[in-house]
Amino acid sequence: LNSHKQSYSNRGMSLEEDINVTNQYYLTHDICVIHKKPTPVQIVKVDYPKRSAAVIKEAYFKQASTTDYNGLYKGHYLDFEAKETRNKTSFPLHNFHEHQIEHMKAIVKHNGIAFVIVRFKTLGKTFLLEATKLFPLWDRQYDDAGRKSIPYHYFLDNGFEIPINYPAIVDYIKIIDQLFF
C-alpha cells in the first residue's frame, strides 16, 4: 500500500481509484463486499487468433443502466455512484444520468441503502450524500426556477464529509455506520 500512499500524495489518484483501493481493503478485512461494475461495452467484432487469447477488434461504450458500485454490508444492500468535479461552489447535476437517479429511487423503494460520493477536487473535500437528499434537487431542476447544480453548502448541511483514512482511503463505511447502524 506504500506505493499507493505515495501516488495519492502526488494527487495522481482519481476518486474511483481511491474507492477501488478502499473496497479492496474492506474485502480483505471482511468489513463488507462492494465491487465496481465493469464498464458496459457493446462488442461488435472479435478475432480468435490461433494459440492466443480472443481479441476484441471493434466495440463501443454503452450507457450504464445502474450506478457504478453495489454490494453488501452487515446484511444490507448498498448502492452508490461516485463523481468528482473541479468546481468550487457547486456540483452540476448533469454529472448524473436520469437512469442512475431512477435506479437509486428503485433501490430506496426496495429498502436498500443508496447514496452518492462526491469529491470537490480543488477543495480536497469528499462527501457522502444520501440519495434521498439528492432526489428533491434532481426533480426540482426541471422547474422554472430550478437550479441545475447542488450548492457546496448543501453538502456541508446535508451530506457527511468522508474521512480520508489510511489504509482505507475513502472510508465511507464509517458514515454508513453512523447513519444506518
Added chain:
Amino acid sequence: LNSHKQSYSNRGMSLEEDINVTNQYYLTHDICVIHKKPTPVQIVKVDYPKRSAAVIKEAYFKQASTTDYNGLYKGHYLDFEAKETRNKTSFPLHNFHEHQIEHMKAIVKHNGIAFVIVRFKTLGKTFLLEATKLFPLWDRQYDDAGRKSIPYHYFLDNGFEIPINYPAIVDYIKIIDQLFF
C-alpha cells in the same frame, strides 16, 4: 413479449437471455431490482474519430471477480451465478471458478442470499441451488475420492426446480420467497 415467447418456444433463448427478460419483468413490476453485470473487458486501444462515437479497437476479455447477477429483493441482498449444461446426469464443477465460489462464501458470511441457477438444457430442467449446498461439494472435489461434478439427483434432493412461468421466464423469485421470506 410475444416475440420472446415465440423465440423461446423455438429453443433459441439461452438461460442468460431468459434471466435477463425475467429481471426486466421483475424491475418493471417493482418486484425486485436485479441486474446482470457487464462482461469485464480490458481496454487497450481506443480511437476517437471526429464527429462520431469512440471506437474500442483493441480489448481483451477479463475473468470476472464476482458472479454475474446481484441486486435487491425486499431489503435483502441477492447474488447468483447462472450456468447451463448439455449433460444429462451431472453438472461439472469446472463450470464455476474458484473466485466465484470465494465471492459467494463472502456473501453468505455477510448475511446476503447467494445461490446458483443451473439449467440442464437437454432435460429442459432449471434448478435453484443455495450456495451453502454447493460449497461442500466444491470443497470436497479436491479430496482423493472427491467427485468433479454434481449428480443430477443432488439437484432433485437439495435444489428447487424453477417454474417456467410467463411472463417471468425463469421465475426464481418464487423459490427465494419460499426459502427466505
